[in-house]
Amino acid sequence: MTGVRFRTALAAIRSFVRVFARQIVGDRVTLFFLVVLPVVVITVIGLTFGSAGSSFDIGYVRTDDDGLPGRLIERLDDADGVGVVAFEDAADLRAAVRRQTVALGLEFADDVDARLAAGEPAITVVAEASAQSAQGALDVVRAAVAAELGPDDAARFAASLTGTSFETAEQVASTVAGALPPLDVAVTDVGEQRDESLSEFALTAPQNLVLFVFINAMAGGAALVRMRRRGVLRRVMAGPVSATDIVLGVTAAWFLVSLMQSALIMAVGAIAFDVSWGDPVGAFLLAVVFAAVGAGAGLLVGAVGGDEDRVSSISPPVGIVLGALGGCMVPLEIFPDAMRTVSRFVPQSWAMTGWERLVFDGEGVSAIVGPLAVLAGFAAVFVGLAVVALHRDLRSG
Amino acid sequence: MSGTDQREHSGAPVPGTAPSLPLLRCDGLVRRFGERTAVDGVSFHISAGETYGLLGPNGAGKTTTISMIAGILRPDGGRVELDGRRVDAHDPEAKRSLGLVPQEIALFDDLSAEENLRFFGSLQGLRGADLRARVAATLELVGLSDRAKDRISEFSGGMQRRANIAVGLLHRPRLLVLDEPTAGVDPQSRNQILESIEQLRAEGMAVLYTTHYMEEAERLCDRVGIIDRGRIVAEGTRRELVAQIGEHDRLVVRADGPLDAFAATVGTLAGVREVHVGTGSIDVVVDDAASTLAAVVDAATSDHVVVTGIEVREPNLEAVFLHLTGTALRDRGD
Numbered sequence: 001m002t003g004v005r006f007r008t009a010l011a012a013i014r015s016f017v018r019v020f021a022r023q024i025v026g027d028r029v030t031l032f033f034l035v036v037l038p039v040v041v042i043t044v045i046g047l048t049f050g051s052a053g054s055s056f057d058i059g060y061v062r063t064d065d066d067g068l069p070g071r072l073i074e075r076l077d078d079a080d081g082v083g084v085v086a087f088e089d090a091a092d093l094r095a096a097v098r099r100q101t102v103a104l105g106l107e108f109a110d111d112v113d114a115r116l117a118a119g120e121p122a123i124t125v126v127a128e129a130s131a132q133s134a135q136g137a138l139d140v141v142r143a144a145v146a147a148e149l150g151p152d153d154a155a156r157f158a159a160s161l162t163g164t165s166f167e168t169a170e171q172v173a174s175t176v177a178g179a180l181p182p183l184d185v186a187v188t189d190v191g192e193q194r195d196e197s198l199s200e201f202a203l204t205a206p207q208n209l210v211l212f213v214f215i216n217a218m219a220g221g222a223a224l225v226r227m228r229r230r231g232v233l234r235r236v237m238a239g240p241v242s243a244t245d246i247v248l249g250v251t252a253a254w255f256l257v258s259l260m261q262s263a264l265i266m267a268v269g270a271i272a273f274d275v276s277w278g279d280p281v282g283a284f285l286l287a288v289v290f291a292a293v294g295a296g297a298g299l300l301v302g303a304v305g306g307d308e309d310r311v312s313s314i315s316p317p318v319g320i321v322l323g324a325l326g327g328c329m330v331p332l333e334i335f336p337d338a339m340r341t342v343s344r345f346v347p348q349s350w351a352m353t354g355w356e357r358l359v360f361d362g363e364g365v366s367a368i369v370g371p372l373a374v375l376a377g378f379a380a381v382f383v384g385l386a387v388v389a390l391h392r393d394l395r396s397g
Numbered sequence: 398m399s400g401t402d403q404r405e406h407s408g409a410p411v412p413g414t415a416p417s418l419p420l421l422r423c424d425g426l427v428r429r430f431g432e433r434t435a436v437d438g439v440s441f442h443i444s445a446g447e448t449y450g451l452l453g454p455n456g457a458g459k460t461t462t463i464s465m466i467a468g469i470l471r472p473d474g475g476r477v478e479l480d481g482r483r484v485d486a487h488d489p490e491a492k493r494s495l496g497l498v499p500q501e502i503a504l505f506d507d508l509s510a511e512e513n514l515r516f517f518g519s520l521q522g523l524r525g526a527d528l529r530a531r532v533a534a535t536l537e538l539v540g541l542s543d544r545a546k547d548r549i550s551e552f553s554g555g556m557q558r559r560a561n562i563a564v565g566l567l568h569r570p571r572l573l574v575l576d577e578p579t580a581g582v583d584p585q586s587r588n589q590i591l592e593s594i595e596q597l598r599a600e601g602m603a604v605l606y607t608t609h610y611m612e613e614a615e616r617l618c619d620r621v622g623i624i625d626r627g628r629i630v631a632e633g634t635r636r637e638l639v640a641q642i643g644e645h646d647r648l649v650v651r652a653d654g655p656l657d658a659f660a661a662t663v664g665t666l667a668g669v670r671e672v673h674v675g676t677g678s679i680d681v682v683v684d685d686a687a688s689t690l691a692a693v694v695d696a697a698t699s700d701h702v703v704v705t706g707i708e709v710r711e712p713n714l715e716a717v718f719l720h721l722t723g724t725a726l727r728d729r730g731d
Contacts, residue, residue, distance in 0.1 A: 008489070008522070015519040023507055231503035235564070238467035238497035238574075239520050242489045395471065 009245045012236075016249035017256055023223065024257065033219070034261055038212040039268050045204040056137050057083040059093045059102035068116065068148060069108040072123075075144045082140055090126075097126050103137035104128075116152060117166055151176075202276070203331065205269035206355035209262060210290065210348050211328040215319030217258045217294030222311040224250065224302025228393055243394045247387050254298050258291035278358030282365040286354045289375045293347045296382025303389035327352040347378040420445045420480060420494070420572055420603050421466065427474030428461050435461040437627035438475070445571065448594075448604040450618030452611065452714060458627040459607040460500060463576050466605070467497045480571060493521070496570030500577045502557045503564075506550040510541055510560045513549060514567055521568040531567055539563045539593055555586020562590065566597070573597060574605045579613065591616060611714045621714060625722045635714060636685075642720040644712035645670060646686035648693060651678040654702035662696040686711060 024030050058076055063069045077084045085102055087093040093105040105126035109115050115122035125141060127134045155170035162169070227233050236246055266287060269275035277283040305311040323329065325339070326348020335343060343349035354371035357363040419442035428436040436458040443449045451459050464470040466477050468484045468491070477484040482491035504513045514532040523531060536542045539559040549557060558578060565573055575594070579587045594617055598604055608614055614621050615635060622632040631638055639645075652659065660679045664672045668689045671682040683689040686709045697704045 011519055011522055015516055018519070019505065019508065019512070019516045022512060023505065026507060227505075230506070231499050231501045232505065234464075234469050235497060235499055235503035236517070236520060237469045238492060238495065238499075239517070240489045240493045240522070241520055245489075394469070 005242075008241055009248055012241050012245040012249035013252040014249075016246075016253040020223070020253040020257060030220075033212075034216050034257075035264060038208050038261075038265050039272075041212075042201055042204050042208045042265070042269065042273065045208070055081040056103035057085050057101070058104060058106065058137055058141065059085045059087055059096050060106040061090050061093050061108065062086040062088055063108050065108065065112060068112050068122070072106075072144055072148050075148060076140065079140055079144065082137075094126055097128050100128060104134050104141070106141065116149070117156070119156070201269060201273035202359055205265065205273060205275040206277075206352065206359060207323075207328040209265045209269075209287075210326065210351045210355070211319070211323040212265065213258050213262050213290060213294045214297060214323065214348060215316055216261060217254065217298035218301050218315035218319050219298075219312055220254065220257065221298045221301030221303075221305055221315065222308040224254075224299065225305040225308040225311050228302070229308065233390075233394055237394055243391055246394065247390050250302075250390070251295060251299055251383060251386075255292055255295035258294040258298070259288065262287040262291050276359065278355075278362065279364040282354075282358045282363070282368050285365065285372055286351065286358065286368060286375075289372050289379065290347070290351045292379035293351075293375050293382065296379045296386060299386035300382045300389070303386040303393065322346045323348050325349065332356075347375055350374045350378075418481065419443060419478075420447075421605065422478040423462070423466065423475065424478075425475035426462060426465055426472050426477065428458075428465060428470060429473050435627055436465070436472075439624070439627070439629055440475070441622050441629060441632060443572065443603050443605055445603055446598075446601045447620065448598050448606060448618045450614035450621040451605065451607040451624055452609065452614045452621050452718070453607075453624035454609050457624045459624055460576055461627075462624070463497070463574055463605070463607060467495060467574060468492050493568075494571040496565035496568065496573045498562050498565035498573065498575045498578055500580060502549070502561050504549045504557070504560060507548060509546050509548055510536060510552075510563070511545040513560065514563060517564045518567050523568060531569070535563045535567050538566065538596070540589060553583075553586070555582045555589070558582050558586060558590060559593075562593065570602070572603045572605060576607050577609070578606075579608070579610065611718070614714055623714075623718055623721060625718075630721050631717065635717075638714065638717045639712045642712075642717055644716055644720075645682050645684060646689075646712070647710040648681040648683060648686055648690065649678055649708040649710065650681065650693060650697070650704060651706040651708075652697060652702045652704045653677070654697075655700060656702065659697060659700045659702045662700050663693055666692045666696065 024034065060069075060073060073084055076082055085096070087096065087105070090107050093102075093107065096102050097105045107124040107126060109122045109124075112122040123145070125138065127138065151173040152170060154173040154176075155166055158164065158169040158173065159166045233246055233250075237243060241249075266275075266277055266283070270277065301311055301315060325343050326332075326346045327335070327343065328348055332340060332343060332349060332352060350371040354368040354375075357367045357371075361367070421443040423442070424440050426436050426439040427434065439458065439462050441449065451462065453459055461470065465472045466479070466484065468477075468489065471485070479491050480494040482488060484491045505516070508516070511532055514535060515528060518528045518531060533542070533545075536545050539562055541556060541559055541563065544552065544556065549560060552560060562575070562578060565575070573594075578594075579590055582590065591613065594604060594606070598617070604617070606614070606617055618635075620632065620634055621638065622629045623638070624630070631641060633641070650663075656674050656677075656679055660672045660674045663669055663679065663681055666689065668684045669681055670684065673680040681689070681693060690707070690709070694704065694707075
């Protein structure tokens with residue numbers, strides 16, 4: 001390519017990028033779908049279905065009893081992912097439980113120790129049955145109570161069996177409990193290669209990145225249909241640019257729009273929702289290649305579509321179906337085998353595989369070479385078909 | 398519009414400029430769409446500063462011819478040279494001398510007039526202050542300066558047409574190609590468009606103008622090519638075309654006095670072919686009405702005839718088209 005030809009091609013790319021950017025900025029509906037909607041969906045789905053349930057607060061009515069109540073609250077406060085909140089009275093505590101400000105509440109009887117010695121209920125658990133976090137919190141409370149009351153139960157059992165006093169039996173039980181070795185439980189961390197914990201948005205952010213980049217790129221094809229129908233592209237051809245320059249310009253503009261949307265979702269995910277996108281180089285490559293896939297799909301739709309309204313209306317449902325097949329709605333792991341096979345024919349599934357390896361498995365670039373290669377293939381096919389169709393359209397008269 | 402102000406120089410540059418090689422040369426252009434031959438051996442040329450009209454009904458091959466000239470369509474045969482360079486897919490630079498105004502409003506309707514001009518200007522390699530200055534000047538030329546920031550979709554049909562023309566003019570091409578630029582516009586906008594083109598012509602820009610409005614071709618064009626069914630069936634100035642079909646100018650002189658004697662005197666004047674005496678008038682067939690008119694008035698004075706009115710009737714391109722194709726232009730137009 002000569003210097004003049006290179007400059008002309010560059011001018012075409014710059015011009016199309018600028019004009020598409022201007023069109024997007026000037027269209028509130030496009031901006032909404034491109035920027036606002038993905039962030040809103042990530043937030044809503046993340047908060048609803050994310051892993052936030054592992055962190056919750058347990059409320060209790062404030063008490064000066066440093067016996068069992070004090071020990072129990074201290075144990076709960078020390079537990080991972082659990083916070084404790086004191087309330088002045090039972091009414092406040094129950095209101096907080098109803099509002100789900102706390103996962104559940106604990107009300108201690110005034111004479112806890114006497115009731116325990118008599119084998120009577122000493123602690124009332126207040127819970128909102130429909131609250132998703134209540135069950136998990138209840139398990140935590142049961143475990144804490146069992147840990148605190150284990151020696152007491154043993155003492156009560158020993159006293160009734162041997163006839164010694166409860167106090168004596170309790171002293172013996174506490175001594176023995178302290179001398180026993182702790183239970184050794186082996187734990188395997190399936191995310192051990194990650195150097196940080198996962199945000200509750202860790203799954204929804206990549207899912208929606210893949211889903212929305214593709215849908216918006218496809219729907220953006222309507223703009224290309226409009227340009228073709230209005231004769232803008234043919235008019236451009238009357239200038240000192242070739243059909244190849246035009247295709248290059250349009251492709252570059254589409255690619256940059258997709259890439260910018262990807263960057264935006266990733267930035268919002270990282271900053272606002274504490275999403276870790278994994279290995280930076282891998283994440284960059286995956287975002288770039290999938291943006292190329294989206295751009296190619298948008299170009300293809302724009303190059304062969306005959307009616308801009310039809311393209312606008314059909315693209316979102318098609319994108320949603322492809323996204324669902326590709327694991328953007330539910331994880332690929334829970335797909336039946338047949339559906340998993342089908343999903344391999346849509347680019348979204350390869351993108352999701354890549355993100356899962358980066359985000360959840362903590363892998364690097366080497367682990368996503370396969371998905372990257374397949375996605376690059378999808379992009380090449382889409383762009384190639386679009387170029388042929390655009391060339392044919394421009395030359396058809 | 399009277400035909401008396403027709404420009405009659407054939408392929409000549411604007412007076413005062415030196416003759417030059419053709420700016421545009423089309424040789425034997427052929428274009429087929431499947432079995433149909435849309436353009437079948439079209440040849441013509443346009444000199445610098447000349448306004449050339451391609452006159453024909455819809456479907457005659459005007460737009461296809463223009464598309465080949467603009468490098469949008471590849472000819473199946475023949476060649477196009479613009480400013481001495483062959484226009485083809487491998488040399489888009491040859492098209493830098495050309496500004497195209499297509500028939501459709503080929504603009505981004507969701508962008509402003511100014512933004513549209515910037516887009517097309519940047520594709521022409523214009524940038525920075527130069528681009529801004531040309532955008533402003535071009536919008537001024539087409540009378541859209543005060544609507545520069547408005548979206549094209551908010552424009553009336555006539556304003557959209559003018560914006561469409563502005564894009565073609567932005568880079569100051571040597572040849573402006575206008576494909577039916579007044580189709581579907583109101584009379585006021587139409588006149589504004591025609592005046593803009595006349596101004597460009599006066600400034601020395603060559604213009605290729607396609608239309609099926611005969612009066613526009615007569616008003617604007619130095620030469621006209623009549624295209625029908627993909628072929629140019631006649632070409633020349635209006636007078637040359639009229640002469641080809643044997644039609645002549647006529648002077649209808651209404652007068653009081655001895656009309657028989659007056660008719661006899663007029664019959665002896667140079668350039669007069671026939672004289673018919675009617676009731677209160679004589680009908681004079683002449684080679685050129687403009688050059689004969691003064692002599693006819695002098696003859697009336699010398700024969701003591703009081704002239705009460707003179708009507709000049711010049712055969713128009715409609716008559717030429719009818720003669721050449723056997724159908725009226727409008728019958729097959731819109």
